[in-house]
Amino acid sequence: MLYKIWRYSHFYLTVSSSLFLLLAAITGAILAFKPIQEKLQPFYIHQANEVVLSELIDTLSNKYDEVLDLEVDNNYFVKATVFGLEESGQFYINPFDGNKLADIPKPNTFFESITNFHRSLFLKTTGRIFVGITSFLLFLIAITGLLLAIKRQGSFVKFCSKIIKDGSIQYNHVTLGRLLLIPIIIIAFTGTYLSMEKLSLLPNTKVSTITNKTQNNKAIPLSEFAIFKKTSLKDITKLEFPFSTDEEDYFTLSLKDKELKINQKTGFIVQETHYPFVQILSVLSFNLHTGNGSILWSFILLISSLGILYFMYSGAMISYYRLRSKIKNKFTAQQAEYIILIGSENGSTKQLGKVLQQALIQANQKVFLDDLNNYQTYSKIKHLLILTSTYGQGEPPSNANLFLKKLQQTKIVHPFDCHIIGFGSFSYPKFCEFAKEIHRQTLLQPNINIATETPLLIHNQNYIQFKNWVDTWAKSLKLNISIPKELSTKKQKETSFKIIDKTNIKDQYDETFTLTLSQTKRKKFAAGDLLSIIPPDETTERLYSTGKNANGDLLLSIKKHTYGVCSNYLNQLKPNDTLKAIIQKNKDFHLPKKADSVTLIANGTGIAPFLGMIYEKTKAEMTLYWGTRTKISATLYKSLILEAQQKGILQHFDIAFSKEVHPYNYVQDLLVRDENIIVKKLKNGDIFMLCGSIAMRDAVFIQLEKTCIKNHLQPFEVYKNNGQILTDCY
């Protein structure tokens, strides 16, 4: 409940202040340059930090006929107003010898007008009110954002520790938010304070004045005044000299926190006026808000202002993803035979649920889509499809936290089938834990027929895996539905390929073949990209991982399925035939450019992308572990692998044969044999790339996990999070 309040507050506060916030952030970013530009004056080396006031007074009294005042600005540059034979007027002086350094520059009109706009939008008091409110809203936005980020991460400790990189815009939002939280709170707080001051909303605190009784009447030289001797220039803001020699005319010395009246003959402090706290805070707020006097702080303010602009963009995108996935239903919960229930925090899982809902509606099926939290009794239900992500420490997303309780309490009128699909990320130790928990609990429900022994678990919202599941599920129910080839609405163009080579190999188990394709019109691609092929008279695409030979031709490795439409279609193609297909970029599975060593692990036709990578120009040491069934099947790629070995690109290559009498039946067995090397590679931050079946991936993961534990390495998740483990498995 609280979470919802924070989320809505964060959203509405940002929306309501967005225009002013945008203007304030842009002008704020520009104004952050002002102190930087001021501080970069050519005479910056003459700053007054270490000079004692009495020395400068002495120097100036000797050099000029009359001194009216001295000012030390926030950059510790010293201005003096003097009369003398050579120089008169107000100018910057060298605090060491009193010489004139520069005239006071005219105010920069550009910065002045931007400052006015930033403070009041050129609308005087009304503008100031808007600006003040915006600052306060920014303060609230920062606080609600902090609470949301803590909730997102699971706890305050987790918020402070490493945030798992998942490539999402939320990751950027939270990571940047954590970095800029304190400066933004300071900007917001000081902005609010300054606006309140200008609008006279601060309490009227009294100035405390102490008048001292004269204790000695002895006149002493100026340079002997105790107060001048103990005060350094860096502590003062202004010193006004007495107007006349009349003893009632005093030196007025303004320090950071008080003002002193000093007898011009005796140096005795006649009166001390302590500034009220409100005023000291005003000066502090002003300096913190403007970066006055500090290049470093100005730079932080600049980054923070730009950060606010980025947050507005990333926040808008996050909200867009959430709102885009608002649920609309054509049928009611009691009319529908297909119920899709979603557990989703940021909308991506919901988006997939909607795609499935649309496909079912198009196939004239009665479907109802809802949040998992709204689970109830459905009178016509035949199929329940649960799609859920996992958050926190394997916890439900916020629209699913009541589901398990409701599952226990809700009456089931008649039995129905149920499929559970989990969406999560390998980066988290409890991968898809909530989906697994739902699976465990639904298994205990007598009237729910769980279709599979384990739920389908999908890493990083892999759409292709989801689409494959939908296709298989629809086929099993003889439903004529198909979801789009990809989620993005961008339509890609088909490219023509010419078959230039085809090789088949058959053992007693399988038939596998390779196709070498040249592009009629060369389009850039890299090994690891996907080739989308729609067989003739079909609407459903099939995706194949691509390799690339030394000539830059595209390589496909395909297992022939007896009743497989696409594999049979491709198998009947002959050299010189043409194939139309679309290359889909798969950037997450390209050979990393900077790596000392890359270990490629594949089984079956999963070797395809690696057949390209072993020809790429790379400084990395390359190892390929491949699992296949028989020695005969291994001959298919022999020449390609040999070529890469002869060229010196592929340094190590090893095969595991699952159907031969052989010491190593599976790729994970090779990993056990080479454990010491694997340990070194994991420690060294080297890359591991896996392509092939999900069963192979899971077995390799289990083995690597064991290796980590046995050798006292970091938990395996750490290596996954580092981006050391790349997968493309289906």
Ligand SMILES: Cc1cc2nc3c(=O)[nH]c(=O)nc-3n(C[C@H](O)[C@H](O)[C@H](O)COP(=O)(O)O)c2cc1C
């Ligand atoms: C803070 C946070 C915690 C997460 N915790 C887990 C987790 O414990 N296990 C897991 O498999 N995925 C975890 N994930 C990944 C999400 O489940 C995954 O990104 C999912 O695709 C998000 O789907 P949604 O946008 O529908 O919420 C987490 C993500 C975030 C941002």
